[in-house]
Amino acid sequence: MLLDSNVEICEENVPRLCEEVRKIQVSHRLIEQINAEIEGLLERVLVALPSDSSDPGCFATVKYASFAESSSPWRLLFMQMLITLPGESILAILRNQLLSPNLVSGGGFNLGLFLSLISTIVVCCKRGTSHITNFLHYILLSIFSSIPAQSSEDSSSQPPDLAALLDDSISSLVSQSQNAAISCADPVELKFIQFYHVLIIVRQICVEDTRLTAFSYGQWWRENFSTSPVLQKEGSSNGGVLATRRSLELLSILLTRLLPFERNPVHLSTQLASPTPFWAIMKEKDKSEEECCRVWNVYIDVARGRLAELRMNRGNETPGPPVNSIGWPSEVETLVNEFMKMSSNTVDPKMNKLPSTLIEMHLFRKAFLRDTVLPLLRNPPLCIPEEKRTACGVILKTVETRLLLKCADASSDRPHRSPKKNVRGKRIRPRK
Structure with missing residues (x-):
């Protein structure tokens, strides 16, 4: 069985863990047994790595990366798990750990692993964004209600009864915790940690491609x-x-x-x-x-x-785009190289196609295209090869034709006008 294996849970052993999960998934057992064993492995993975999310300072230092930009090897393991394990089951495990009173003493989660799991669910799970927003809504209801949160699997479909929330004093939160059977942590401190975990999850969703998630931070906040x-x-x-x-x-x-x-x-x-x-x-x-x-x-x-x-x-402290050794942003150089490769495969040189990266800039990063890319294409560095300088001019002409953008330097094309003179006209007397 997978739970009895001696494979150490670390980044170096992620390929072996993926292989173990695959063996379980192709075995001749019931799907419930397969998923139960995978859930057990996931719980072990979440607590195996060093935890750092219980410190509020992590909210300031957390590094967000989209699924496409992330280099975390844990994505491979989570994608393998999602082949048979529903995303709701993974979120149920996260919900139980987030609502646990031992969240503070346990150190929380490993943020890199935690965000990689959230990113994988959003991108690779069907209706992943909807599942996560419902999961976050239940966590928020538990934070801002005086009803003890239930950690059963059916609790996500039955939110707390909001009509029963009659207490309007913040001090009652402390008095309730003193009368509780388990008082392992300051209730306000526990809710504070749970709250910024929710914000971390939401901001990770915002990093993902909006064409895939259709998610807005402002809309989520208002709702x-x-x-x-x-x-x-x-x-x-x-x-x-x-x-x-x-x-x-x-x-x-x-x-x-x-x-x-x-x-x-x-x-x-x-x-x-x-x-x-x-x-x-x-x-x-x-x-x-x-x-x-x-x-x-x-x-x-x-x-x-x-x-x-x-x-x-x-x-x-606004950083500029990454610049290579010749003083040209690497993203612009990649764009020119991609255009030259496409042009070399084109039969008719007049039928040039624009790279997909440039079209995405035009749709989603117009400010970067207007303020950074087009000026650099107009005035490329002198040390680049002549064929790249020629390609820059062809790109500008193609952009003007296909995207209907004016790529010429506005300062050079503007006609010189002499300063206006104040001319005082004479009043014309009407004819008698």
């Missing part, structure tokens, strides 16, 4: 924190997760604690630009400002200052 907690009609999206005033206060506290570790001004500005959370809108005008609204307004003020600081730092 969970700005909409009414009343569940919508069947077939529509879930309701919001802020069911009480206490939940809005808790959200403000968690977001404020996370601000020192925030490094992405784009996501922070999206949070600030989203509509106000549900309970902050429902405040009655004739009453003084409630505590939950006051805490939320404090977060907004501090977050705006943090956003200004991040934008200033980003403006001073």
